[in-house]
């Protein structure tokens with residue numbers, strides 16, 4: 408085994424007892440798919456991400472699926488092929504294994520007919536190269552429900568309507584946007600001020616959080632109004648942190664992901680640019696970076712999202728295992 412493939416020996420939570428690193432990277436360009444605009448950056452983003460994972464994070468088991476002529480039939484990102492790869496993704500998983508799933512392509516929302524847990528009554532989905540939807544409910548089964556607790560998944564979706572595409576329970580409490588924007592939104596929407604401000608609780612300094620915790624815990628009315636099934640934005644991270652799934656999405660469920668005309672400016676390209684300079688930025692810094700410079704002055708600016716299986720410590724390091 409080449410030295411670059413040896414298990415991680417860093418002093419992280421899971422990696423401290425060694426782990427396998429496996430990735431599934433999917434980039435769909437839809438060049439000959441009527442009804443779906445061609446995406447020009449997806450193939451390049453997949454290639455760059457593969458290189459980064461191999462060289463910088465020592466992933467050795469990487470499967471790449473792209474709709475390019477030179478790619479074999481079984482690795483074309485059709486619905487059937489993606490489902491087959493998802494079904495086998497965690498095969499043989501052992502405690503400490505780390506997985507990374509990446510999708511770049513089209514995504515969309517549809518009315519949720521059976522999923523009562525969708526806050527907006529819509530299911531999110533990704534679109535395969537043969538133009539078939541893969542619903543968030545199915546992605547959750549394959550990527551979330553089938554992951555062993557002692558393993559870790561990092562997922563990245565550079566696609567439209569991807570904010571809660573894995574249906575993970577926490578997203579509001581991971582937001583890093585500024586307090587000024589929150590106040591502006593409260594005023595504009597007439598939202599409940601206490602609930603809205605709660606979304607920023609975790610972006611405050613530890614000193615302020617510690618001071619505010621007893622106050623917030625004495626406010627059951629705030630928690631009730633946030634809803635029993637929803638991430639209230641007040642969620643407190645466990646200590647020590649045991650989160651095992653995080654998902655970075657290019658935009659909110661209601662938004663369109665951004666790609667410049669030549670495909671060179673995407674959320675993925677900004678993410679890779681950052682990680683090439685800094686292997687383990689804090690989650691907070693990462694979200695700030697990928698949220699910037701994603702506009703062409705014409706289309707609506709998307710807001711990248713970070714969802715997770717547990718409330719996150721935003722000062723913890725990305726892929727630090």
Ligand SMILES: [Zn+2]
Pocket residue numbers: 576577578579580581638639640641642718
């Ligand atoms: Zn939460």
